[in-house]
Amino acid sequence: MVKNPRFWDAQNVAIETVNFYPTQDSEAALKRMRGGEFDLITDSLPPQKIDWLRENMAKELRLWPFIMSQYVQFNFKRKPFDDIRVRQALSLAINREVMCSKVERAGEQPAYALVPPGLPDYPGRARLKFHAMPMAERLAKARSLLAEAGYGPHRPLSFDFAMIMTTETKLISVALQEMWRQAGVAVRLVPSETQVHYAILRRHDFDVAWAGWAADYRDPKNYLFLFERTTEDMNYGAYSNPQFEALVDASDNSRDVHARAQLLEQAEQILLDDAAVAPVYFGVTRDLVSPQVKGWIGNNINVNRTRWLSLDRTVATV
Numbered sequence: 587m588v589k590n591p592r593f594w595d596a597q598n599v600a601i602e603t604v605n606f607y608p609t610q611d612s613e614a615a616l617k618r619m620r621g622g623e624f625d626l627i628t629d630s631l632p633p634q635k636i637d638w639l640r641e642n643m644a645k646e647l648r649l650w651p652f653i654m655s656q657y658v659q660f661n662f663k664r665k666p667f668d669d670i671r672v673r674q675a676l677s678l679a680i681n682r683e684v685m686c687s688k689v690e691r692a693g694e695q696p697a698y699a700l701v702p703p704g705l706p707d708y709p710g711r712a713r714l715k716f717h718a719m720p721m722a723e724r725l726a727k728a729r730s731l732l733a734e735a736g737y738g739p740h741r742p743l744s745f746d747f748a749m750i751m752t753t754e755t756k757l758i759s760v761a762l763q764e765m766w767r768q769a770g771v772a773v774r775l776v777p778s779e780t781q782v783h784y785a786i787l788r789r790h791d792f793d794v795a796w797a798g799w800a801a802d803y804r805d806p807k808n809y810l811f812l813f814e815r816t817t818e819d820m821n822y823g824a825y826s827n828p829q830f831e832a833l834v835d836a837s838d839n840s841r842d843v844h845a846r847a848q849l850l851e852q853a854e855q856i857l858l859d860d861a862a863v864a865p866v867y868f869g870v871t872r873d874l875v876s877p878q879v880k881g882w883i884g885n886n887i888n889v890n891r892t893r894w895l896s897l898d899r900t901v902a903t904v
Contacts, residue, residue, distance in 0.1 A: 587892075600896035610780065612753040616874075619646075622903060625879050628888065631872040632753045636691040639874070646874045649692050650884035653702045654869035655809060656798040658762070660862070662824045663790050666735060670861055672743065675731040676794070677864035678716060678724040679769035680762065686867050689761045690754075697865035701806045701854055704886050707843050708806045712854035714865070728769040737770070744772040748786055748795035751777040755796055758866075762796075788819040797822060800869070804887065806850045810834055813862055825862040877901045 587604045590596065607624070609615050612632045619627050620643075631639065639647045658676065660667040667673060682696035695703075698717035703710055716724055729738075737743040749759040756777070763773045773794075778786060786792050801808040811817055813825045814834060833853035840846040857863075871888040881895045 593893075595893070599893045601892050604892055610750070610752045619874050619876075624874075625876045625897070627872075627874040629872055630752075630754075631692070631874065633689060633691050633757055636872075643874065645877060648871060648873040648875050648882070648884055650871040650873075650888070651693075651695075651704055651886050652800065652869040652871045652888055653704055653804060653886050654798060654800040655697060655700055655702050656758075656796075656866050656869060657697070657700065658864040658866060659787065659792075659795045659797040659822050660864070661790055661792055661794065661822070662826075662862075664793055666737075666743070667745075667793065667823075669735050671731040671735040672737075673861035673864070675728040675735070675769065676766060676771070677714065677861055678719075678728040678731070679765050679771070680864055680866060681721055681765055682866055683721075684765075685758070685761060689757055690867060692872055693870045694867040697867050699854065700857060700863065700865055701809050701850075702868040705801075705804050705806055708847050709851065710806075712851050712858055714858050725769055732770065739770060742770050742772050744774070745793040746776045747773050748776050748778065748783060748792040750780050750783045750796065752780070759796060787822040790822065790824055792822075795822065797863070798869075801887070806847075806854065807834070807837065810850060810853055810857070813857055823862060825857075825860070827856060827860055830856045830860075876903055878903060 589599055589602045593599065609630070612630045615624070615627050615630055616632065616635060618624050658680070660673050662668050686694045686696050698714040699710060699712050701708065701710055701712070716727070732738065732743055747759060747762065749755050759775050763775060766773050787795055787797060799809060799812060812820055814821065814831060815826050830853050833849050833856070837846045837849040837853070840849060871884065873888070875882045878898050878901045879895060880898055882890050
C-alpha cells in the first residue's frame, strides 16, 4: 500500500509504504522478523515459542485481550451432528483449561460462552451449563450421552475434522483429537489452506470444523448474527432456531440499551443450550512489534491504523 497524497491529513502521515506478507507458517515469519525483514507480525506467532518470546523478545511481544472467539463448529446438515447429544458430548470432552495453559500459552481464556468479555453494555452472563463441572465428570457425561446416541466401544463415533494448515491450528487440532479420543471418539484430521477451509465451511461440506470470529465492531450482535438463517453461507453449521431468531430480531428494534442486552443474552443462552458450537477459548493478540515502530497501542480489536504510526530506523532492534 502507498500513501495517498490527496488524503486530507497527508502531511501528518509518516509512513510512505506498507508491504504485507501473508503466510501460514508462523515459524518462518518469526525467523524473518528476527532477521530484520519484518517490522510487525500480527496474530501469527507459534504457540510453542510463546515462553521463549517472553524471555528473549519481551519488548517486541504484545499480548492483549482480543474480542475473538475460537470454537468447534458442528454441521447440522450431517448426521449424527443433528443430534444434540452428540454435539453436547463433544463439547463436554474438550478440556478448555488445558487448551489455554498447555497449547496456546499466551493468556487465552477458556470459553464457556460464544461472546467474549470486553464488550460495552453487555454483561455476558450466558454460559454452558457444565462450566463448573470437573473434567472427570464431563468425560463421564460425554460417554453417557454418546451411549444414548448409539455409540460406544463396539461402535465408536468417528468423523472428519476440518482444520486450517497453520502452525497454531495444527497444534489445537491434535489436542482436540486426543481429548475426543479419551471420550471414545475417533477423529481424522483434514487440513486445508485457509481460503479452501472457509470455502468448505460456506458450502456446509464438512462434519465438524475449527472456526472462529473476531468482531468487526464491539457488539454481541456481531457474533450472534452468524447463526441467523438470513446469514446463509456464513451460518456454517446451518443452525436454525425460531426462538433464537425472534430474540435477535427483537433486539434490533429495542431502543433501551439494557433491554437489548438482555434479549441478546437470552439468544446467546439458547445458542449454547442447543450446542450449535463448542466454544473453546477467547483470544489474545499475538503481535511482535519492532522497537522502531512508534505509536503502537494494544487494544482488544487489534487495530492500529498506519496513519498513527511512524518508524525510527535509528533505534536498535537487538
